[in-house]
Amino acid sequence: MSLGEKKMGLGEKKMGLGEKKMSLGEKKMSLGKKKLVSGGGIIPDPKPPRGTQDILPPESYKFRKMMDIAVNVFQSFGYKEVFTPAFENLGLLSTKSGEDVKNEIYHFKDKSGRELGLRFDMTIPVARVVAGNPNMRLPIKFCYIAPQWRYERPQAGRFREHWQFGVELIGVNSAVADAEILSVVNALLRGFGIKKAKILVNSRELIEKVLEKMEISGDKNGVFRAIDKIDKIDVEGVREELKKQKLSEKQSTDLLKFIEKKGDPLKKATALLGTDSQELKNIVQIIDNAKKLGVDAKLDLSKIRGLDYYTGFVFETVVEGFENFGSVCSGGRYDELMGIVGKRDLPATGMGFGPSRLMEVMKEMNLPFGENTATQIFVASAGSDVTEKVSEIAFELRKFGLNVESELIGRKLSKQFEYCDSEGIPWVLIVGSRDFAEGKVTLREMGSGKEELLNLTNLKAVVEKINGGESNA
Numbered sequence: 001m002s003l004g005e006k007k008m009g010l011g012e013k014k015m016g017l018g019e020k021k022m023s024l025g026e027k028k029m030s031l032g033k034k035k036l037v038s039g040g041g042i043i044p045d046p047k048p049p050r051g052t053q054d055i056l057p058p059e060s061y062k063f064r065k066m067m068d069i070a071v072n073v074f075q076s077f078g079y080k081e082v083f084t085p086a087f088e089n090l091g092l093l094s095t096k097s098g099e100d101v102k103n104e105i106y107h108f109k110d111k112s113g114r115e116l117g118l119r120f121d122m123t124i125p126v127a128r129v130v131a132g133n134p135n136m137r138l139p140i141k142f143c144y145i146a147p148q149w150r151y152e153r154p155q156a157g158r159f160r161e162h163w164q165f166g167v168e169l170i171g172v173n174s175a176v177a178d179a180e181i182l183s184v185v186n187a188l189l190r191g192f193g194i195k196k197a198k199i200l201v202n203s204r205e206l207i208e209k210v211l212e213k214m215e216i217s218g219d220k221n222g223v224f225r226a227i228d229k230i231d232k233i234d235v236e237g238v239r240e241e242l243k244k245q246k247l248s249e250k251q252s253t254d255l256l257k258f259i260e261k262k263g264d265p266l267k268k269a270t271a272l273l274g275t276d277s278q279e280l281k282n283i284v285q286i287i288d289n290a291k292k293l294g295v296d297a298k299l300d301l302s303k304i305r306g307l308d309y310y311t312g313f314v315f316e317t318v319v320e321g322f323e324n325f326g327s328v329c330s331g332g333r334y335d336e337l338m339g340i341v342g343k344r345d346l347p348a349t350g351m352g353f354g355p356s357r358l359m360e361v362m363k364e365m366n367l368p369f370g371e372n373t374a375t376q377i378f379v380a381s382a383g384s385d386v387t388e389k390v391s392e393i394a395f396e397l398r399k400f401g402l403n404v405e406s407e408l409i410g411r412k413l414s415k416q417f418e419y420c421d422s423e424g425i426p427w428v429l430i431v432g433s434r435d436f437a438e439g440k441v442t443l444r445e446m447g448s449g450k451e452e453l454l455n456l457t458n459l460k461a462v463v464e465k466i467n468g469g470e471s472n473a
Helices: 003-031 059-076 123-132 175-191 204-213 220-228 230-244 249-259 265-273 278-292 337-341 355-364 384-398 413-423 433-437 459-466
Strands: 087-089 107-109 115-118 140-149 161-170 197-203 297-299 313-319 329-333 348-353 377-381 404-406 427-431 440-445 451-455
Touching: 059 140, 059 161, 059 175, 059 355, 087 123, 123 140, 123 161, 123 337, 123 348, 161 175, 161 355, 175 197, 175 278, 175 313, 175 329, 175 348, 197 204, 197 278, 204 220, 204 249, 204 265, 204 278, 220 230, 220 249, 230 249, 265 278, 265 297, 278 297, 278 313, 313 348, 377 384, 377 413, 384 404, 384 427, 384 433, 384 459, 413 427, 427 433, 427 459, 433 440, 440 459, 451 459
Parallel strands: 197 297, 377 404, 377 427
Antiparallel strands: 087 115, 107 115, 140 161, 161 348, 197 313, 313 329, 329 348, 427 440, 440 451
C-alpha cells in the first residue's frame, strides 16, 4: 500500500471516529437531564420514587404534631409503644393477607437467599412479637407509629410508602374491647380537630351467615374481597368480580341488593337472619357499647375489609363531605391470626389510620393544624462584630428549653426579618453592637412589630415573655 493510500485509510478511520463521537453526542442528548458518572452509572432526576413523597417543612411540623397527638391519645388508653423491623419473612407477611395484598408486597431475596418482604401493615408483625414472647401478661395493649409499603396505584392521599398509626388489643374477646377501639378512633379525630366523621361498622360473621342464607358457597374470602371493592369499582364492577367467584346472576343481585346503602341496614339484616341471630346481636352490642363511650357508630353492610385475617367486627371511617378520599381509619377483630402465627390462640382487635390521607383531607377542609415552624425565637445579628455573641446567646436561651435559631451567614437585619416572617418565627432577639456593649438586647414580636429593650443579664425575662409569663429555669 502506498503512503497516500495509508493516509486515506487513516482519514477514513478518523471519519469513523468522528461518527462514533457524533453517536456518543446523540446518546448524551437522549439522556436529557440525566448525568453520566464514572463507571457508566446514571444519576436520575432528584425526585422521590413513584408513589413516595418527601415530607418537608412546614408539613413536617404538622406531621410531627399528628404523631404527638396520636401517641398521647394511645397512651391515655393504656397502650404501649412498640417498634418492629421494616422487613419480615415473606411467608409471615403472606399469612392470611389475601391474594390482592400478596401481589402488592415489596419482596426480595437477601444475599443469603432468604425471601423477605417490606411490611404492609403492623398487625402481622405485632402478632409475631406476641407469638415470640409467650410470657406476656394479658391483655396486651400495643400502639405504633411506623412506615408501611404496598405496591399499588398511587392516588390522592394514598402512597406506596405510607405511615400508619395504630393500636392492637390482644387477649380480650368482648364487645367492650371492640367499643374501646372505636373510642380510640373518636378521640384521635377529636384531637385532630375533625368533628364530623362517620364510623361505619359491620361483621364478617354476619355476612358469612348472609352467604349461607343465600346458598352462596365456595371461597368466602374471595367474595369478601369482591365486596370490599364496591367503593373503588362501583356495583357493576363488583358484579363482575362476583362472577369470577362462581356466583349466579340471582345470587349476585341478591347480595348486592342486601349490601347497598338504601334502606335501614338493621331491618334488612333482621328480616333475613331473624331476631335470634347471634351475629346480629354481637354487632348491635358493639354499637351500643360504643355509644356509651360517646361514639356514634353506624351499621354499614358493605364494609367488609379486604384482608383475610379479619374474623368478625370490622369498621371504616370517612370524613363527612370528603368521602371521596376513602377511609382514613379502619380495623377490626382478628381472632385466628395469633394461633396461625404462634402456638396459642388469642382473640385480638385493633385499628390503624393513615396520616398522609388524613392530612390531604385536612388541607381540603382548610383546617388550621400545627405551627409552620418549631422555632420559638430567632437571635438576629445587627453588626458583624457580634456574630459570635449571637451564637452564645442562642446557646444560653436553649438552656431554658426554648427552640432557638441564630443568624449564621451575615445577612442584613431586614433580610433576617424577612426570613422570620416567611418561616413563621414569632419572636426575634436583636443583638446590636452598641446595645450589646451596654449589656442590652432588643426583643421584637414579629406579629405586632413591637419592640422592648431588655437587659442581657436577665435572659429569663425573654423566656417569660415568650412563654407568657412562665419560665422553665
